[in-house]
Amino acid sequence: MTSILTIGRRDMLRASLMGSAAALIPSAARAASTMPRSTPVRWIDGEAPTLSLGPTFGVPWPRGAVKPGAPLAVRGDGKPLPSQHWTLATWPDGSLKWSAHALPAGMDQPATLDVAPGRPTAPKAGVMVREQADMVEIVSGATRWRIPRSGAVAIAGAWAGDRKVMGPLTLVASIDDAPENGRRTQLTGRIDRVTVEQKGPVRAVVRIEGIHAGAGRSLLPFTVRLYAYAGGDHLRIVHSFIFDGDPEKDFVSSLGLVAAVPMAGAPHDRHVRLATTQGHLFSEAVRPLTGLRRDPGEAARAAQIAGRAVPMDAMADSVRPLLDRIPTWSDFSLSQLSADGFAIVKRTQAGHAWVDATAGTRALGLGYVGSPMGGVALAARYFWQRHPTQIDISDAASDEARLALWLWSPDARPMDMRPYRGVLGMEGYDAQNEGLAITYEDYEPGWDSATGTARTSELTLWACAATPGADRLAAMAQANAVPPQLMVEPQRIHAANVFGPWALPDRSTPMKARIEDQITNLAAFYEAEVDRRRWYGFWNHGDVMHTYDADRHQWRYDIGGFAWDNSELSPDLWLWLSVLRTGDAGLFRFAEAMTRHTGEVDVYHLGRFKGLGTRHGVQHWSDSSKQPRISNAIYRRIYYYLTGDERVGDLMRDLLLSDQTLAHVEIGRKVPGAERKTLPDGVIEMTFGTTWCAVASSWLAEWERTGERKWRDRLLAGMTSIGGLQYGWLTGTAPFDLSTGRFLGKGDSISVSHLNAVFGALELNAELLDLLDVPAYRTAWLDYCRWFNAPRAQWEAKFPFPYRGRNLREGHSRLTAYLAHETRDPAMARRAWEEFFSGEAGLGLSHGDPRVTLQGPQILGPTVEWPHVSTNAAAQWGLAAIENLALIPDALPAQG
Template sequence: MKTGIIVSRRDSLRLGLLTGASALLPAAARAARVRGDSLPSTPVRWIDDAAPPLSLGQTFGVPWPQGALRAGNALSVNDAEGKAVPSQHWPLATWPDGSLKWTAHALPAENTPSASMTVVQGKPVAPRAPVLLRETADRIVITVGSVQWTIGKSGNSIIQSAKAGQRTVMGSLALIASVDSVPQGGERSHFTGRIDKATVEQKGPVRAVVKLEGMHEGQGRAWLPFVLRLYAYAGADHLRVVHSFIFDGDPARDFISGLGLQAQVPMDAAPHDRHVRISTGADGLFSEAVRPLTGLRRDPGAAARKAQIAGQAVAMDDMAPAVRNLLDRIPTWGDFTLSQLSADGFAITKRTKAGQAWIDATSGTRSQGLGYVGSPTGGVAIAARYFWQRHPAQIDIRGADTDQASLTAWLWSPNAQPMDMRPYRDVMGMEAYAAQNEGLDITYEDYEPGWDDATGAARTSELTLWACAATPGAARLAAMAQANATPPQLMVTPERIRAADVLGIWNLPDRSSPLKARIEDQLVNLVDFYADEVDRRGWYGFWNHGDVMHTYDEDRHVWRYDIGGYAWANSELSPDLWLWYDVLRSGRARAFRLAEAMTRHTGEVDVYHLGRFAGLGTRHGVQHWSDSSKQPRVSNAAYRRIFYYLTGDERVGDLMRALVPSDQALTHVEIGRKVPGAERKTLPEGVVDFSFGTVWGSLAAAWLTEWERTGDVRWRDRLIAGMDSIGRLKYGWLAGSAPYDLKSGRFIGPGDKISISHLNAVFGAFEVNAELLQLIDVPRYRAAWLDYCRWFNALPQEWDAHFSLPFGKRNLKDGHSRLTAYVARETGDAVLSTRAAREFLGGEAGLGLSDGDPRIAHSGPDFVGPTVEWPGVSTNAASQWGLAAIQNLALIPDALEWAAAEKRN
């Protein structure tokens, strides 16, 4: 290691150098780190501010101040009364000194969980009925109480069977898919998931996790790679299912017409004792028997009717002879379907059997996506999260009148039009770069033939699968559907997260003055505006849900959904980070769930997971893959890591790990190929031109996360190599980019030209640098970054007095005010802190701070429907204003007050 590079927390953090500035690291946390005191109190709360009626099992992350917790220390969880509850924990990340930075904690499923909890030192309590996992050569058996799941390690049965007590209530569960040869009226081929690899990731006692990987096979073809995780929690009669697949087909020939999970359900009761339940509205339930006894011309008797409605066995002696003797004359209904083909409408139909007509049963708006079939002696329920949000979805029950029914949760409904992954446009004469740049100039879309490719996009879905010992009551089924649709979530309190000094620069909400209250109000209003826009604008659908639009069209009063690069945001200018920092400081459920849905989308749909673009993401566009700019700034691990640390989510962990080698993709994907003007330099093999923010900063987020998660110093050393080499360039960060040697991880060349891009610091570079400079002391790099922060928003006359090179174009001034605030805080420069405050409050090239709530409601023929507009809003401006507001409140709170007073006067 080079002299002067110290891998540790900087002693020179300079907290509170500015008069009245809030210390970013509370004194108690600093003392705990230095003295090694007992662990800080760690309260945990439900994000909805109340205990849920049903928890399906919980996993949440806990941060620790550096030096406070050593690996191997035992941790427990207490309920609101201070009594230990069963728990299981494991490390997620470490500090450079080896102490634990994040731990994850799992709690059992409960009907009446505690209103709040606390993580404490001590040996965790084991559950009364722990999760037991046994692995053999060909299967994995998980037992939770009286429920037993047998999971395949190869073949087509993902789950081979499920027992409740001594009875097998479920046969095999398989992944199924179909594909059509053309969008309409084509030949349909069917596929079944095949397990190629099974990995036990956790064995209990509170939580067990099994990871299955494979392909869908059929018609002599293997495709649609999948990863499936099955989670078992103590106290539960269910498995949580996290299903991920990659579209690896040909968009011009492969039109997916069905994608789902299908369970086989043994049926051995009399038809009138077989029951179907399908969730409808928020707590509504479609409840019917295969052979109905109610509504008949002859009354079977109150006891018989009551038992059937409750899902209980009907005693034949309780049935009136006039009905009992004619049961065979009552039609049995074997097949049921709920189709949710849009976000605002579903229909339930049923038929007696194949070959007979379908009968309309009922319809509604938004089903919660749970289906059940079974009898008083057991059955199966399955539910898909985001069911109506990711339409077209479907629940099918088939053969309920036979010895074996099937229950299918369709993630893509076979009743809908097949999935069309083709480009939305043709070449339009833009074969050459000159014409493509003209297209970019008019529609803001970067287009190149063949680069608008959906092959490699992925989607993750979350489901819950229950093995029921009896038909659950209506209230229980409604609670199950709700717990799956809106999963309760525990989160460490924002105060406790802040005290751990993790995840960069932010502070708790502060309404101690009118100005701060205005800023806090706008932060709340912005999140609420976007959460409401999701529903008002219908930002739903299998591939769209979780993203938001980029820019608003004030003439049409719609977002520019059909205009090139102005359509879907695809993480442009870091809305993901804005929302997650809002979550960190507020803990609000609405912000959490908006950010969670965005993370599920942007890390999967907007990123390539195989093929030539693997590891890169797609710039904003009409389709999530339509823009030909493929860059690390979109696949950025910085956008996933906060969710990962708050929840311990393994799928997001996989996605971030897959990005670690993604710099290699840039050897064959030239992301700057269309830049007009001078000929691009020919670089040696293995050397690629990297911008410092949009490329290296995005890759650094993946390396930082991998170093934290594994302790592998290779990634620390790669970070140091990049940091040190940037610091050695003549103009450091102001050079903007430089040739990068992929093998050594170092930038090469003199860096003797200044190139300042308004994009370099707005894709997580500010946030990643805040963490890098906390963890790794590379003096040259720190100086280079502070120079960049100082000069980006400098006045032209200040620049000219210092540099002999032209000032150049600037943009996003209010968003970049946090760079000025950072150097002011780091150097104790009160003049810079005042400048930063003026930049932020000036609102130049940004959203600006409103005086009151700017939202305006509209209706009438000039609008598609009831509309709310925020004048001048764009997702770029909202994201950067939100981040600047959060970070400036932490860095220069008193300077903001002074600048506001100056502005008033």
């Protein structure tokens, strides 16, 4: 367990809500915390895995507790473990805020772990990286990998000891010029740059950048990271690509990786393995010896089934001279074209018929081909969830087989990235606003483009010294499909005071228990809806729908802005705060899949919209509202610090200049009746919550990660200039100087939007005000929290501007709660809970579990419904419930 941390005066003030408002103590006055004696870390699934492919996890540290560069060690079951650590983030005083830790791969993982001060233990056989002018070599134990710095090969080969078990691995794709029966152009990944990011001893990371090329074209740029862990004979592969084609002309018809595998030995000693469901394999030899009319003998059959070389001297005399009469099966294919069905076929060679082998539902996505002299396994995570996928093994009877894993199956229909709809007469803004009024879709011709969206896939590649046994292969497939994950205990994360207002679950009173039950049930409902509603597919997996259609008993997948959610009103934050509180494995992976989706598919990574995300719609890119509120780094930040994931780190860094994109993408261009201001070059109109806070979240992350003062200064420029406006945050929007990061003008008018604080503004401001001492900004934010949900009479007595109706009162109760907490105002605390329990423009607190199960011919199948649910309401209710319980728990009446 952790030691008791030193509590500063500010923390004591925050411990209760009593009396009237008192002067607030700036963050700089907080006492530094002491170093926790040890930090408990747990497997999120509750027990040590059968096989770990090399875990990496983040550890938060209280401000001032750990000096930068201090050695940290990991122990497992009370004994030192080999480990490697590095800094992810620092506090403003330079002390360590987040560290990342990597452990070796292997079967024997400890059940309990902790991190404590001390020099880390080195592995007996660490990972080494050797850099040469034309090549990078990674050595892990007896396994070697060679990565060329340029050319058409991503990995030149792999060796198990002195034997080469894998030849070249290439990145491949194809483009058709029509969605059906088009001409196909084959593309191969061209390597442009290779960077060594880590060199070991426990973990090495190599980053490969390039683009697919062929037939005079270059498109689909990619970034691929290779991770090697001590104790492993594998590479973890994180494969990211950007769709940069023309949706009307370029139809991606395949995308994948292909490895050459040297084959040795007789055909009956060559083996194919395909992982089907958990713990099960399709296991066959290129030349089968079982089931023959003549029995080769038990020893021969047993050896082949086990994947070992068949002892020829034990083979029956009636079979040995007839082996060449047995057909060899050279090609195998497993295709997963939907979330609910895969099929395996095989053939003897090209030019002959495919034979159906078997079929099933959801394959884990691992393929292996090899012989007693070695082989290669390749697996993709989310194999069935990201359909259409495929594994092909070809030429297994020849001297060199090919193992291909397709992230997009060449046997499926090509990707169709065209808009789903026509213009319908909506060339002008007036007509587009009419469309918004009826379908909730903000349509605009040419703005519903998929060009610039991206997708990241996770894979594992093994270089095997021999054909692994069935148990080992099944464990490999499972470890890739559901990677074992370590996470610091929630109590310890909370003690570090990171990620704003949240607290551990508390069921100490009937009303707290009732709220906690709904927090749990609501997250569980959405997690289960993914499978019930089949929210799967290459571009869709990880997102949820926006609004439910109770008449059709399904989500409004085909109704404009009511379809895919695209992070609208912060479901990402709600889920990650739920993970922080509980460490729940299902929620962790649900939120992880959402982070993988929303940071890639819903955001533009190149082109005119680079750095912006797309508002909710039927397609993830179909809405014309391109805004930072969706690309928001605050939605990625928790996952980054819990895992140290480099790809998500890239995505946050890519947003640092996203405000500059708004110089030519005017967010408010269609607002009817809005005054169109003429602004100087380099100055744009910017809202505080939906835009500035979203971009500022990337500046905060970069400041934490690098310590570079320019990002702190960018934050301070925005904060001080908002604080200098007459009405502060209530101004809502003001001209913003893109070069200085300052808001301009007097701010002598008020514009209160129900959207300004529901895209992470409170969560970001809670952290900013804890890190930066800007009194005027603090006052401006607390004023906003005071007046957003204020009663009409109080507003009209205070301001010379008319009171306009508010929305999302329930969700905004957490602003009132934050004010009550910061000012120690019991009356505000009572008001916050009244706002929360009103359920106004929200989900409301149910009596018991509101979920109902429906049956009957009017629905597709057995259906579970949550009455009146929408993701807007769910996310905002979840955030308000979690944060109100953290901020003003003692003000909650025991019975409501």
